[in-house]
Amino acid sequence: MLLNLVVMVVFCLPAGGAASSGQLLSEPSPGVRGDIQIWSWNIAAASLEKLIPSFQERYPGVRISIDMNGSSVQSRFMLSLSAGVGAPDLSQLQAREAPRYALTGKLTDLTAVARKYERAFAPSFWDSCVQDGRIYSIPWDIGPCAVYYKRSLFTKYGIDPEAIETWEDYVAAGKTLLERSNGQTKMLCLALGGLSDFFEILLQQSGGQIFDAEGRIALYSNETLESLTVIKKIMDAGINANIFPWSFEYFASFKSNSIATYPMASWFGGLMRDYAPDTSGDWGVFRLPAFRAGGLRNSNLGGSVLVIPAQSTQKEAAWAFAEYAMCTPQAQLDQYRDFDLYPALLSTHQDPFFDEPVPFFGGQKVRRLFSLDIDKIQTMNRTTDWMEAVRYIAQALSKWTAGEREAPEIVLAALEEKLSRRLNRPVAPGSPSGKGRP
C-alpha cells in the first residue's frame, strides 16, 4: 500500500533529471548488434523466450536476456524510469496503464518507426499507445471477451448456450441452472469485493466511459447504468458464487461442478489449461451476451504493450525485437498457439489457424469466435488516473452490492462526485447527475 503511494507520487514528478535522447528515428539495420534485457511476466515472458531463435535468424547480432523478474514489475519499472537507472531495454506493461507511463516523458518516442503500423491494430488498442499524437508503445496481446462454460453441466441441466444472446437470457439461464441443480451449481463467480474485472468488461462492452475525451468524469451515463443493472440482476437472482477472482477457491472451481460459466477474456483459456488440464474437452465458449438483442457481443479485459525506456542505450536492437515479436504475423501466431496470447495484430486474424478446432474446448473454433467484432470494441479514455478511478469504483460497487442494492442511479451520482473530488477532475457537462457545469 505504502509502496503504491510512493510509486503514484513518483509518477507525478516532472520529467527532469538525466536527459537522454528519447526518440528512435531510424529503422534498425539487419547488422545491428546489441545485448538487450527484457522485463516481462508469466506466460508472456515464456512466449518471448521462445521467439528468440527465429528472431536471431534475422538479427544475428542481437542477444536477448528475458527477465521474469517477479514481484511488482511495474512499480519497479516506474522507479527505474524516475531514477534514470536500472530500467531494461524493453518492458511489458499492462495496456491500460501504458498512458501513465508515457506521461512521464521517460519512454522512447517510437513515432518515426511505428507510425506505419497505425492501421495494423484495432483502434481501441492502438489508442492506448498514443499520447498527444506520439507513439510510445506497441500493442502485444489483447483480451477479447466471451463466456466459458462447462459442457457437461449445460447438458445435464438442459441449457442451450446458443440461446443465451442477452444478459437477460444469461440471468434466466442462471436461475434455471440453480433450480435444476438444487442450488449446487452457480452460474458464475462474482465476489462482493472483486467486481472490478467484470465491471470493466461490461463498461467497455456497453459503450460507457469513466472519463470523456477531455479527461473529465463521465461515468454516469445510460451505458454505465445498464452495466450496473446487469450486476444488480445477477446479484438479486443469487446466481453468483461469492468467490474472489484469482483465489485458490476460484482456481479450484475449474475442477468442481460448482460453477458453470466464466465471462472472461481470451487469455483465460491459457490459465484454465494450466490449472485444470484434465478437464480438457469439457469446456465450450459462447459469445458475450449483449445488453439487448443485436447489440455488441465482445469486449476487452487486459492485454499488454511493449515499451522502450528512454534510458536504454540499445534502442535500435530493442525495437528490432519488439517489431519482430509484435508486428510479424508469424511471431504473433506462434505466441497465440503456444501461450494463448491473443494477437493484437489484426492481419493475423485472417489466418486459417483461427478456424482450427481446439480440442480443449471440445473441438470448437473458439479463436474465430473471439475475433468477431473486435474492431467494434470502443476506445476507452484511460487518462493517468484510470487505475485509481477503477479502485474507487470497485470500492463503491462492493459497498453497493453488499448492502441493500439501491437503484444504480444513486450509486453513480455519488461515485461521480467522489471521483471528481478525489481525482481533482471536473464532471463532464451534460451528466445526468447534474454536477457538471457546461
Added chain:
Amino acid sequence: MMSRRTRQILLRLLTYVMLAALAALFLFPFYWLLISAFKAKDQIFALPPQWWPSPWRFVNFASTFEKTNIVRAFFNSTVIAAGHCTLALFLCSLAGFAFAKYPQAPGRDKLFAFVLATMMIPGAVTLIPVFVVLCKLHAVNTYWAMIVPGAASAFGIFWMRQYAAENIHNDLLDAARIDGCGEFTIYWRIVLPILRPALAALGILLVIGSWNNLMWAFIVLRTKNMFTLPLLIYLLNCENRTPFELIMAASLLATLPLVAAFLLFQRQFIQGITAGAIKG
C-alpha cells in the same frame, strides 16, 4: 494455608511456564523457516504439515547459490550494514555528545527540540522527498543511497545524548582540556570509549535495521548487482511459480549472520549498561 515458600515456588513456576510458552511462540517461525529450507516445494505446503523434513534436501542451498546472485547480495548487505552503522554511530555520538556537553552553544536547546521534533514525522513521509533528492544527485542505485539517508537519526542522537549526559563527567573533559586536548580529540579519545556500551546497543539496532531494510532497498536499488538480501529474496516471488524452497533457503542464510552478530554483541550490550570510565 500455603506457606510463603510454596507460594513463591508456585509463582516462579507459573512465570517460567508462561515464559516458555511465549518463547515457543516466538521460536516457532524460526523452526518453520529452518525445516522449510530443507523441504521440497510441495512438502512446504503439505497438509497435514510435516514437522520434520524427510529427506533433508541440501540441494535447496546448492540451487540458491546457483540460481540467484546471493553471494553478491551478501556482500552488498554487508557493505551497506557496516557503512550505515559506522556512519550513523559516528554522527549520532558526535551530535549526542555536543548536545549533552556544550551548554554554552548558542541555540542548543532549540536545536535539540527541533531534532526531537523530527521524530514525530512518520518515516513514510520522507520516502519520496529523499528519493527525489537522490535522483537529482545521481545517487540512486549506489551504496550511498542506502548508507547516508537516516544516518543522523533523531533517535540515535537522543540515545547518545542521554547516555553522554549521565556518564561523561565534566571534570574529565576539563582535565583533558587542561592537558591540551582539542575538542575533537576529546571526543575521539575520551568520549567515544566511554560511549562504547551505548554505541554497541545502538549499533545492534542499526545493523538489524539496515540488514532487514526492504522498502528503501526496493526503492533505490535498481539493478541486480546492487540487490541486498531482503530485496533478492523478495524478488524471487513470481506470480504463480514462486520457488518457495529457494526463498526459505535464502532466508535462512540471510538470518544466520544476524543471529550470530546479535549473540556476539549482546554480551557487550548487557555488560555495557553498567560500565563507565569513572568508577566508584
